[in-house]
Amino acid sequence: MxxxxxxxxxxxxxxxxxxxxxxxxxxxxxxxxxxxxxxxxxxxxxxxxxxxxxxxxxxxxxxxxxxxxxxxxxxxxxxxxxxxxxxxxxxxxxxxxxxxxxxxxxxxxxxxxxxxxxxxxxxxxxxxTDAVFLSLIHAFSWNPATFLHAYTCLPLAQSTRQAASAVLQDIADSGVLFALLMCEHKVISLVGAQKATLHPDDILLLANFILSSGSFRTSESFVPICLPRYNPMAYLHAYVHFFDEHTYVTLLTTRSDAFYDLKDSRAHIQNALLKSNVLIEVQRSLHENALRVEDLPTNPSSQSASHPPESSQDISSQSLSSEMAIGGPGGLWHFIYKSIYLDQFVSSEFPSPISNKKQKKGLYKAYQKLYASMHDKATGPHKTQFRRDEDYVLFCWITQDFELYAAFNPLADKTQAIKMCNRVCQWVRDLENEIFVYGESTLSW
CATH class of the missing domain: 3.30.450.60 (Beta-Lactamase)
Incomplete structure (x- = not known):
């Protein structure tokens, strides 16, 4: 120090x-x-x-x-x-x-x-505020939101998310500018007033501010905050309340005298969430609903996605060694899928080949380099990229609808990697109502 x-x-x-x-x-x-x-x-x-x-x-x-x-x-x-x-x-x-x-x-x-x-x-x-900045710096090595400029959602049944959204919508209609229900850094539901938009970077910075400040967890709070992408010149006022160790609601308003009104709104939200068992489902999702590459379906339910174009660079295929085939099918270790239209992303859990902190940080740095390379204005933008090094094979595929970043074991076959990426895309489409805040009925922006 x-x-x-x-x-x-x-x-x-x-x-x-x-x-x-x-x-x-x-x-x-x-x-x-x-x-x-x-x-x-x-x-x-x-x-x-x-x-x-x-x-x-x-x-x-x-x-x-x-x-x-x-x-x-x-x-x-x-x-x-x-x-x-x-x-x-x-x-x-x-x-x-x-x-x-x-x-x-x-x-x-x-x-x-x-x-x-x-x-x-x-x-x-x-x-x-040192803890706030330090928490953000740490996020640079583990949270894809810091370079994707998108937010991630807690996987939930569509009916559960709709129940949460309905009660937030009632509050938004009563004068709240934004209402967010979150579990740690993941969004459960968010609602904005008409014509008000919330940028993913603002969600990231707001969640980081709340989660890195211990005082928010011990009592309800009402603090001035600025959303730099919404209006960098003015304060909003945020009412924050934790329902449990992980789940919290944030109500944002332009009124500095709204504490007691928002306190009443929070009580209404809490009662509605308890009656509809949303908070119970949130806790269950924390422990059960993570996406794992080992669970990648063999035959996705819908028609297969269109194949990404082959890279012009020919890379020789090598057979998998049995000790490196741990993870998902085809040597798949990890993936991040970003919906461009929704500004949301979903990522898989880390499998055993990427288990310690150093390995995870190394993969995220590799993803960051891949992202920067794909979006390089001087040489791109690019549609696909296939890289092989001693640690893993990286594959990126960008279309007008999504961006996919995937990591495979370093001996993975290129053709198989492309097939696995198609399966991942279809899997995400099959689960989209559970893993994304999806549809205009959820948001009134």
């Missing part, structure tokens, strides 16, 4: 995040004491200013194994120094989310403080 830039342990960290002002004042650092890093922050500010004074904008610098990525947002500078081999696009996206998390707490109106006083110390306004 009290490391500074002269500390060898501080320098050995693989990934740093910094937030500083345009006067060089430190605002946040992932590692070390911000006040002891004042000189280092001033150096970062000087680099940015030097480039801007020459009429240019700095994006990133490579120094040996390290990549230094810069993001300038008015008077606020965000910097990531990384030797994790993540792409520039991926790291910049993470800095954008860090900035979004800052706005959720303070709004963009904080810029006015810098206009009045260029040496304004913003760190004092963020006191006690």
């Amino acid at each position: 009290f490391q500074d830039d002269a500390s060898s342990s501080w320098r050995k960290r693989k990934k740093h995040f910094f937030i500083l002002s345009n006067s060089g004042k430190p605002i946040y650092s992932r590692y070390g004491d911000e006040h002891k890093l004042a000189g280092f922050s001033a150096t970062l500010q000087a680099i940015i200013s030097f480039v801007e004074n020459s009429g240019d904008h700095i994006k990133f610098v490579r120094a040996g194994k390290h990549q230094i990525v810069f993001l300038v947002k008015g008077p606020i500078y965000l910097v990531c120094i990384s030797c994790t081999e993540e792409s520039y696009e991926g790291l910049r996206g993470q800095l954008e989310l860090m900035y979004g998390q800052l706005l959720l707490i303070l709004t963009k109106s904080v810029n006015k403080c810098f206009e009045k006083n260029p040496r304004f110390d913003m760190a004092t306004l963020l006191g006690g």
Whole structure:
């Protein structure tokens, strides 16, 4: 905690995040004491200013194994120094989310403080929020929502989700701007007032803020928050209540005096959820409804999906060794499916070949690289990509309707991998009413 830039342990960290002002004042650092890093922050500010004074904008610098990525947002500078081999696009996206998390707490109106006083110390306004930023940084290595810009739902029977949506719809009709019922970071149901839209990044940042703050779990709360994608300049007011250890409701309103009205609305929601057994079904889903590649159906119920086009690069097939065939059929280890129309994704559980934390982080980094490569504006966009390395085979397939990212064991056959991806797509279609918030009847946006 009290490391500074002269500390060898501080320098050995693989990934740093910094937030500083345009006067060089430190605002946040992932590692070390911000006040002891004042000189280092001033150096970062000087680099940015030097480039801007020459009429240019700095994006990133490579120094040996390290990549230094810069993001300038008015008077606020965000910097990531990384030797994790993540792409520039991926790291910049993470800095954008860090900035979004800052706005959720303070709004963009904080810029006015810098206009009045260029040496304004913003760190004092963020006191006690280190856990929020640290939780978001950890999410970069486990939550696909951070690079897919989509949200995931808790798998539930369609009738159960409709019951939850119906009671939230009643509340939304009474003046609430957004009503969200969530289980940890997964959406159970969400409803918005007419013409109000909630961006997946705002859902991610809001859930991170709530789940990383222990006080929300112990009592009902009413706090000002900003949804940066909805309106970065203004606060909304969020009523948050946990029904149990994992499940909570968030009611968002423009009214600062709505606490008691929302408290009554929450009681109505809770009674309705208990009567319809929604909370019981949520707990059951937590333990039973995860998608596992081992359960991939042999013969999907509907017609098979259209085959992705073959990659132009010919990659030789190799036979599977028995010890690596653990997981799903065809050597399938894991997949992420994103519905482009719904801005939602679903991912499978990790099988035994990817069991420890390091392996999971490694796969997510590989997915992030694949995502950045597929969406590279300079060389793409691309429709398919097939990669093989010593750890796994990665296959990506993008259409106008969905994006599929799949990992197979490193000896998987290419033709079989394509067949498995078709089966995954059909499986998701067969389950869509259970794994997605689906249909206009659920949302009144």
